[in-house]
Amino acid sequence: MNFTYALLIVYLTSPILTRAALLGAHNVHYLEQDETYKFSPPPYSNRQLQIFCYQGKPKNVIHIWQSVLLKITHPTDNFDQYDGPTPEQVHQEYLDKKYSWSVNLFATKSKNMKLNPFNTSCIGLDSRDAYSVNLKVIRIDLWKVLCLVIGVGLFLSAPTLSHNTIFHYLCGVSFGICASFLILIYFISRIFPRKTLMYGVIGAGWTIVIYFLQILWDNLKVIMSTYQIYVIWYIVFTGTLSFILCYRWGPVENPKTKNLIKWTLQALGIAMIFFSSHYQEAAMGQIILLLIFTYLPRRWVMPFKRYWKKRFPPKITPLSNDEYYEQGVRETAKALSELREFCSSPQCNQWKTALKIKDVKRFASFMEGNSHLSDEEILEYETSIRGELTDDSTESEMSEDESS
Structure with missing residues (x-):
């Protein structure tokens, strides 16, 4: 009876012992940043499963765009790959494939893999050839920022x-x-x-x-x-x-x-x-802020804008004489062009507009592209400008004489 109980205990614990033996320290490798592991199988040996893991870091806002890249350098594609969050699950996937007749058409195999920097990730490789595995941590992934x-x-x-x-x-x-x-x-x-x-x-x-x-x-x-x-x-x-x-x-x-x-x-x-x-x-927080910024009613935002302008008023830069003149010419030409477009559009009733205008001929000339000012008005404007300049120069000369 004692011998029978011993055989039963060995039979029940043999899978656990086998798994523990296969998941020994020599088969599971925990990689760190910029670490490269080179594997060379012994000659005339069977294929060996090697498991490479990365222990994730605690979540932090400064690592929001961080990526972990695992690069496999293999001379050929003659290797099997198994993914999982823990070494035990990777090994279980390896056993399921090894002792089953099923063929998975959707099994993926890649030499460049991006791992989750906040979770523990494991990759199992089964190969007869020598290869190397490199782990690289990208602190700010520009592709994620671009996305x-x-x-x-x-x-x-x-x-x-x-x-x-x-x-x-x-x-x-x-x-x-x-x-x-x-x-x-x-x-x-x-x-x-x-x-x-x-x-x-x-x-x-x-x-x-x-x-x-x-x-x-x-x-x-x-x-x-x-x-x-x-x-x-x-x-x-x-x-x-x-x-x-x-x-x-x-x-x-x-x-x-x-x-x-x-x-x-x-x-x-x-x-x-x-x-x-x-x-x-953090990504969900960004989405919520974007939705609030887009769909928040304007009447709720205006008090904060008014308080901000009152607390931090914008600096007003006065225009020089040349800038004032250039802005006046530019805006006047723009307004006249928009007026011509409106009068030529179907939205404007030309006949009603002509009845309200005293000089229809002048309006027609303006619509044809001529100036909106007559020669008399231009002469009167230039005369007034010259008079103002003359008065200013006379006042400046009198102030200079008084000061002297």
Whole structure:
């Protein structure tokens, strides 16, 4: 009986002992900032699982745009990768794959990975070849800052962009370039017979399509460099066809559709702000401040603005004589141009305006682009200016004589 109990205890504790042996100190490596670990497997040995972990730091506002980059330098792609928050979960994933017949088509493998700087992250590597792992901490990730700036700009400019014709054309052309493969799927679907079984086959085949799209995304750089001419012609053809269709149907005119576009852009901007930092609480605080700044009623903001102007009044810089003259000429020409445009527009009733004007001929001359002043008025103005200058010079000479 004692021997039977001993065997039972060994049988029950053997997985724990095996896991503890595999997760020994020589297989789990905790990397620090700018640390590089080089692994060289012994010759004629089996593949060994090596687990690399990064212990996250406490959350702090000064680390809001911090990123942790884990770079794997491997001569080939002949290695297996396992991700998890702890070494135990990484090892469990390794065992599940090793002792199962399932094939995961969506397993990702990358040599450059961004880890969460505030959580513990582990990466398991299973390879026969030698490789090295480097951990780099980026204190201020410029890509995250750029994502935040673009998100805020997109959210604030959404009302303007939703009514912009050029933006509508750009979105239509971009969507046509990216979604042109849907036309191919449509023609292929016309070939299959419309039966319930075929719909199931097509639905199940989407997993293979997604798998090939994942391979395409992973090798996008190679495709762009190898088949550059074909990619350029594809973009030119689909872009031109999309522009023709957008021009034929015209930009969006329905106000409800414009509101949907505006809300979509704002949601996209909020998503970019949220994912611009691993510090999700701080990102949510930025979003709340942006929403308050955008949708807070003006009557609630005006008392604070008045108090601010009263507490810190703006500095007023007086204009010089030359600046005053230039500003007067510029603003007068601008106002006259706007007046001509209004009088030529359908909003102005020219006949009623002509009845209210004493000199219709002078008004017609002004509309044709001539000066709004007559020769007598210009002469009178120049005479008054000269008189004022003469009086000023006389007063200055008399003051100089009195002082002398």
